[in-house]
Amino acid sequence: MKNYLKRTVAAAAAAVMTLGLVGCGSNTSSTYGGTGSDIGGVGNADSNASGAASDADSTAANGSAASDANGGTNSTPAGNGGTLVIGSIGPITGGAAIYGENVKKGAQLAVDEINEAGGVNGMTLELNFQDDEHDPEKSVTAYNALKDKGMKLLIGTVTSGPCEAVSKEATKDNMFLFTPSGSSVNSITSGDNCFRMCFNDPQQGKLEADFIAEKLDGKTKVGAIYDSSDSYSTGILDGFKEEAAAKGLEVVAEEAFTSDSNKDFSVQIQKMIDNGAEVLFLPIYYTETALILQQAEGKLDIPVVGGDGLDGLIDALGDKVSLADGVYALTPYSATAKDEKAVKFTEAFTAKYPDADLPIQFAADAYDCVYAVKAALEKAEVNDANIDASELCDKLKTAMTEIEYAGVTGDSKWSADGEVTKNPKVMQIKVTDGKGEFTDI
């Protein structure tokens, strides 16, 4: 009898141990995926979202009540229209922190400039930025918190995975969502309330294929290393492959990694060598790119082409920045670009944040987002900050398709599905005396 008891306890313990292990595993992958795990993450967020839906509704009611009270007591001297609260969500800690930091600073810069110049139609703007650590669940929580704080429209979220989760919630609430940098196709497909400032992933992949075919003469054998657990990465690769076939490029090696095994790239690099790749295509973020470049040092010496995820690579490499020399990245803005708007923005940014690093594309995207919203608010003649968020959304989504906005990241127009049309720019990293910078090519 005693023996039997002992055995059942042991079996139960073993079962719980395995459970514990599984719990551990899935958790680490979703948190660890500071730079990835979009697919898994979105699944999580879905279940979370349905659970939190009733919660969200009640907080929405709360939120509008609170903001009404707020608007009543908080009429600012700047204008008679009150204070319009713009919410924003992105990672300011975690593996993708550099993106969120830049969006926060860029958006704040634009908001301050607009307020100093007298606001929009008599309204003062206020930016409320929340951290989501590039985690869809935390992003949805942040979204609900922002609604409690009287948010009328959302500039965000910064990264694709969280954006896919939050946009579903925003569509349910008919909240205007304008992502500066959520580039996966599904970031804005949940409804007509969603817009974006950047290219979507397949568009980006297509432009990169065009670049390799047209500008890197004679190099037709492309090797790609991508993150199969990340929708940003797979999205770009899909667009790239389609266009590559049309342009006569040959993808000779297509090697994956996941957010659970994103440290050792020896195999992927070896495959590039064995298959005779002439160009290395990296549709991934800077964290892994930094590791790949370090592990490929001395073994693989071919041109590297990446997307806007490579913004931040210079900082990530630290004192090994020379490895980034010559890397091409498709990014619509660079702090060292020479065109007038970019120069003006960079100067304003460094004047406001003298201690910060130079802004990256995400800061420019966010800055443009705020000004595009301003243009849309003016077009829609919104002059009361106490307007219902859903009503505001209806006005803005019509106005967005009517405006043309010439911004730091290019001349932009929007279609009703929220996608932007503008010209791409390819930059190259140049390293001189241990300091790297993006330069026009």
Add this chain to the structure above:
Amino acid sequence: MSFISNLLNGISLGSIYALIALGYTMVYGIAKMLNFAHGDIIMVGGYAAFITMTANWCPLWLSMVITVTVCTVLGVVIEKVAYKPLRSSPPLAVLITAIGVSYLLQNIALLTQTANPKTFTSIAAGAPPFLQVFSGKGAVFFQTNPYTEEGLKPSLTISMETFLAIVVSVAIMVALTLFINKTKAGRAMMACSEDRGAAQLMGINVNGTISLTFAIGSALAAVAAVLMCSAYPQISPYTGSMPGIKAFVAAVFGGIGSIPGAMIGGVLLGVIEILSKFYISSQLSDAIVFMVLIVVLIVRPTGIMGKKISEKV
């Protein structure tokens, strides 16, 4: 050539898994508990090495000493504070505590070091590769490419980090085996793992032996941390979690509680991971690793080197 290169990469990765797995397996063998915080001790070791190595006043050898000391002390303190009071509680309570400690360490690191990954400088930074093979020219050891001017590229390169990981791991495993078989303290550990109650009756200090086990396991974690962060030069608060889980798998694979089992399990796991990534699919490598584990456990439920448990009726 690519097979040899992959094999060595696999052995190098596997040696790191093996070092971590040793910590799991020793603690399990002696304290009969799964120390899930072990992976995070690696992370702490990584940060200790990172902070001391970036400090100007600290030479490399001293930063290694500090790293090992920090991990050893941390391991012993965790054991005294979190696990010892629960020694007579059901194993589940200890397991949950271990998971709690793991999250505690991760969150402390998040708070103090932020989640931004830091670039780790390899301990072999600036050193030439261990081995380079040139087709038609033969092999070159410990030298930078002598044929650069002729534009010749090595067809096989074994980096210094790969070489160090293998050599250091093998040396440590030999030393550990000798320690356990030849010294009094080592034999006390064996006795405790066989029957803790009987060992106590024979006059062995069981508490002291368990503390010693944690100290050794954590010191190995410190070495693994330095080797791992040198080979994959980045560190974040989650650095330890995935290798920790993989090493746990390696320990089970080899037969948990068995020291040679942990070594064999770790190396096999690393080799299977890298080779399946290369020859089968880079997407499926983790799935393949775990499938092999399942097959091994079906055929040999106690792992490759596990003892067969025969129960007396």
